[in-house]
Amino acid sequence: xxxxxxxxxxxxxxxxxxxxxxxxxxxxxxxxxxxxxxxxxxxxxxxxxxxxxxxxxxxxxxxxxxxxxxxxxxxxxxxxxxxxxxxxxxxxxxxxxxxxxxxxxxxxxxxxx
Amino acid sequence: xxxxxxxxxxxxxxxxxxxxxxxxxxxxxxxxxxxxxxxxxxxxxxxxxxxxxxxxxxxxxxxxxxxxxxxxxxxxxxxxxxxxxxxxxxxxxxxxxxxxxxxxxxxxxxxxxxx
Numbered sequence: 001x002x003x004x005x006x007x008x009x010x011x012x013x014x015x016x017x018x019x020x021x022x023x024x025x026x027x028x029x030x031x032x033x034x035x036x037x038x039x040x041x042x043x044x045x046x047x048x049x050x051x052x053x054x055x056x057x058x059x060x061x062x063x064x065x066x067x068x069x070x071x072x073x074x075x076x077x078x079x080x081x082x083x084x085x086x087x088x089x090x091x092x093x094x095x096x097x098x099x100x101x102x103x104x105x106x107x108x109x110x111x112x113x
Numbered sequence: 114x115x116x117x118x119x120x121x122x123x124x125x126x127x128x129x130x131x132x133x134x135x136x137x138x139x140x141x142x143x144x145x146x147x148x149x150x151x152x153x154x155x156x157x158x159x160x161x162x163x164x165x166x167x168x169x170x171x172x173x174x175x176x177x178x179x180x181x182x183x184x185x186x187x188x189x190x191x192x193x194x195x196x197x198x199x200x201x202x203x204x205x206x207x208x209x210x211x212x213x214x215x216x217x218x219x220x221x222x223x224x225x226x227x228x
Contacts, residue, residue, distance in 0.1 A: 045219035
């Protein structure tokens with residue numbers, strides 16, 4: 001069974017600073033996808049970034065980047081130049097090549113002005 | 114395009130009442146999912162569908178039923194609501210997990226309270 005663990009229930013960061021959110025997962029599969037979703041107070045789930053397991057290069061989307069360590073089964077999200085609009089709940093998710101996603105329990109990020 | 118919509122956005126039920134949540138999508142996606150979100154527990158899969166006329170159980174299916182009579186709609190039913198079903202319910206769609214692009218698109222959620 002696949003499991004996704006986010007060990008940081010809450011994190012905070014000063015505006016303009018950098019913060020890293022942690023995620024680990026457990027799987028026996030070699031081909032899979034990893035995601036970070038953002039859920040602001042509006043509740044709408046928004047995809048932030050995705051990573052294919054077969055790609056060694058870490059994914060980057062503007063101020064968001066990941067550190068994907070396949071051997072360690074680690075997938076952390078780095079947010080650079082944090083903005084007030086980044087305040088949200090962040091969920092790490094795993095998907096195999098089948099038809100189910102597995103989500104972590106989330107990390108609540110507060111951005112301090 | 115509306116994307117993924119959910120009806121209703123809020124609902125309060127009494128224990129034992131029944132209701133149906135509607136998820137509609139205009140993206141022609143094959144796969145549809147129902148999740149529930151509870152504090153400290155992330156999203157948990159209730160049921161899902163891999164195509165019109167098919168449904169399957171997820172992680173927490175008890176107390177819920179689903180139907181996918183049309184490709185664009187996925188209904189979640191509660192036959193006899195219980196306080197333990199108080200939650201926020203999310204619908205999601207996915208084009209096709211076997212495709213090269215793999216992402217779930219979410220609706221805005223339905224907040225359900227069972228008294």
